[in-house]
Amino acid sequence: MKFQVLKLNTFKNHSKAQFRFEEDIVVFHGPNGAGKTNVLDAIYLLCMCRSYFQHAELANIQHEQDFYAVFAKVLFDEEQEVACMVKRGEGKTFRFNKEEYQRLSDHIGKMPVVMIAPGDIRLINEYSDERRKFMDQLLSQTDQNYLQELIVYGRALEHRNKALKQFNESGYVDHHLLDSLDHQLNKAATYLYGKRKAFVAEFSPLFEMHYKELSQAKESTGLVYESDLADQNMEQLLKANRSKDLDIGRTDGGLHKDDLKFTLNGYALKKFGSQGQIKSFLIALKLAQFDFLKVQKGFAPVLLLDDIFEKLDEQRATQLMARVAGTGYGQIFISDTHPERVCRIFETLDKPIQLIAL
Amino acid sequence: MNFSSKIIEQAVNEFARFPGIGKKTAMRLVFHLIKRPANELEGLEESIQRIREELVFCSTCGNVSDSETCAICADRSRNHKLICVVEDMRDVMAIENTSQYRGVYHILGGLISPIDGVGPEDLNIDKLEQRIKDQEVDEVIMALSATMEGDTTGFYLSRRLKALGTKVSTLSRGISIGGELEYADEITLGRSIAARVPFD
Numbered sequence: 001m002k003f004q005v006l007k008l009n010t011f012k013n014h015s016k017a018q019f020r021f022e023e024d025i026v027v028f029h030g031p032n033g034a035g036k037t038n039v040l041d042a043i044y045l046l047c048m049c050r051s052y053f054q055h056a057e058l059a060n061i062q063h064e065q066d067f068y069a070v071f072a073k074v075l076f077d078e079e080q081e082v083a084c085m086v087k088r089g090e091g092k093t094f095r096f097n098k099e100e101y102q103r104l105s106d107h108i109g110k111m112p113v114v115m116i117a118p119g120d121i122r123l124i125n126e127y128s129d130e131r132r133k134f135m136d137q138l139l140s141q142t143d144q145n146y147l148q149e150l151i152v153y154g155r156a157l158e159h160r161n162k163a164l165k166q167f168n169e170s171g172y173v174d175h176h177l178l179d180s181l182d183h184q185l186n187k188a189a190t191y192l193y194g195k196r197k198a199f200v201a202e203f204s205p206l207f208e209m210h211y212k213e214l215s216q217a218k219e220s221t222g223l224v225y226e227s228d229l230a231d232q233n234m235e236q237l238l239k240a241n242r243s244k245d246l247d248i249g250r251t252d253g254g255l256h257k258d259d260l261k262f263t264l265n266g267y268a269l270k271k272f273g274s275q276g277q278i279k280s281f282l283i284a285l286k287l288a289q290f291d292f293l294k295v296q297k298g299f300a301p302v303l304l305l306d307d308i309f310e311k312l313d314e315q316r317a318t319q320l321m322a323r324v325a326g327t328g329y330g331q332i333f334i335s336d337t338h339p340e341r342v343c344r345i346f347e348t349l350d351k352p353i354q355l356i357a358l
Numbered sequence: 359m360n361f362s363s364k365i366i367e368q369a370v371n372e373f374a375r376f377p378g379i380g381k382k383t384a385m386r387l388v389f390h391l392i393k394r395p396a397n398e399l400e401g402l403e404e405s406i407q408r409i410r411e412e413l414v415f416c417s418t419c420g421n422v423s424d425s426e427t428c429a430i431c432a433d434r435s436r437n438h439k440l441i442c443v444v445e446d447m448r449d450v451m452a453i454e455n456t457s458q459y460r461g462v463y464h465i466l467g468g469l470i471s472p473i474d475g476v477g478p479e480d481l482n483i484d485k486l487e488q489r490i491k492d493q494e495v496d497e498v499i500m501a502l503s504a505t506m507e508g509d510t511t512g513f514y515l516s517r518r519l520k521a522l523g524t525k526v527s528t529l530s531r532g533i534s535i536g537g538e539l540e541y542a543d544e545i546t547l548g549r550s551i552a553a554r555v556p557f558d
Contacts, residue, residue: 158473162472174478176478179514181472181510184513
């Protein structure tokens with residue numbers, strides 16, 4: 001999979017822009033505010049149907065415009081066109097090979113992508129939903145059914161919470177209805193739990209390998225999947241929690257509380273990791289993500305490195321670049337304020353790059 | 359939109375309230391009406407009036423009907439011990455068009471969806487239970503949408519109906535007839551493999 005042409009129309013700060021990609025490694029450079037990150041985000045958007053940074057669709061439209069359009073020619077076995085357009089008041093249309101998707105979820109996984117951006121530190125610092133999102137985004141790209149079940153789970157949970165709230169307020173409880181919703185949740189949760197568990201088992205060794213290589217240290221790392229479903233199924237859990245759930249008017253425990261704990265020598269990374277260790281940990285997670293996608297898909301995902309020097313020192317950055325410029329990696333897009341740094345690194349690696357000034 | 363006539367404006371606004379009709383289509387419809395001869399408009403007026411005044415819901419199955427009992431429920435040649443449960447009248451028409459079904463129907467009038475404020479008590483379920491008891495029904499077929507809400511409603515009903523001793527079945531799901539496998543959507547195909555049947 002190779003992006004060949006990218007066109008942006010009134011997308012964020014780009015009124016009209018067109019790029020043609022000739023090398024596997026493309027570096028966008030320019031001062032702050034030139035729109036480097038936005039170009040990477042447009043590529044991400046064409047892969048995942050949504051922006052990496054901005055979840056409010058309309059905010060991606062340039063000020064005082066009615067729409068944005070992002071378009072690319074991408075080479076698979078043959079050339080395909082991918083296009084996304086959002087119009088105020090009309091929502092989003094997404095086309096692949098000139099055909100519009102009925103469900104956006106059908107596109108997820110066709111064009112695997114990994115983004116590494118300064119804000120990724122959230123993955124370590126923030127609540128468990130960030131880590132669930134990490135797993136979900138990965139698994140959705142490799143398993144169509146996973147995404148469907150995830151949608152079903154979310155909807156069923158919303159129904160159950162609404163019903164619990166109503167019962168809580170009215171004092172009348174329809175246990176048959178709760179049984180039915182529990183059953184739906186259980187079906188979806190059983191599938192999702194199985195997939196997440198298998199994923200962590202498969203993903204951990206990939207991650208550990210990258211961490212060891214990056215940190216060149218001996219500390220042991222761990223990814224620990226924590227779930228309420230580890231020793232009972234969702235239906236049993238919901239049944240046991242029912243009276244408590246009715247009291248509080250929402251579903252307390254379940255798959256939606258899963259977490260992926262990061263540890264260093266057995267201790268929580270967030271509390272005990274040094275800045276350097278945390279950086280290495282993050283990059284290793286992302287590289288493992290890349291490897292996982294590549295194995296599952298049978299081809300290399302697009303790699304987007306946004307402002308990588310912002311958070312990494314030059315030594316770590318060089319290490320990372322050396323890694324991704326090696327064999328097995330596909331197309332890489334990099335954004336940086338100072339192109340000399342990147343040029344220097346790739347020169348020593350003897351890799352041709354394409355520089356695009358913004 | 360600027361109209362030269364208040365009457366036209368009102369008519370356009372009324373049409374634009376229909377599902378799937380926007381302002382532009384509404385305007386096309388209104389201009390079409392203006393050009394039609396008067397007797398055609400009378401026919402339209404009459405049918406709208408009859409919908410309002412004469413149409414009732416069948417007291418047995420809940421389908422729309424010209425009389426207290428609909429044509430399907432009144433048909434003695436149909437199997438009244440076999441009831442097909444559907445969401446609304448459009449589903450009845452879809453199944454009737456297959457010419458494969460000779461039982462009767464029961465219209466729920468919606469699906470359980472707490473987010474939208476629709477609970478079991480808002481659906482035509484009590485009457486279904488009554489029918490099953492009164493008519494010694496052999497089998498109830500759940501013909502509901504293959505969505506989360508459809509599944510929840512089906513599961514809920516099967517729980518309640520099985521308590522009455524009826525056999526409850528549901529539509530099978532899988533590859534559409536005449537469809538090429540490579541174009542089948544992956545989810546349907548995946549489930550069809552999981553729920554495969556013996557070859558006969």
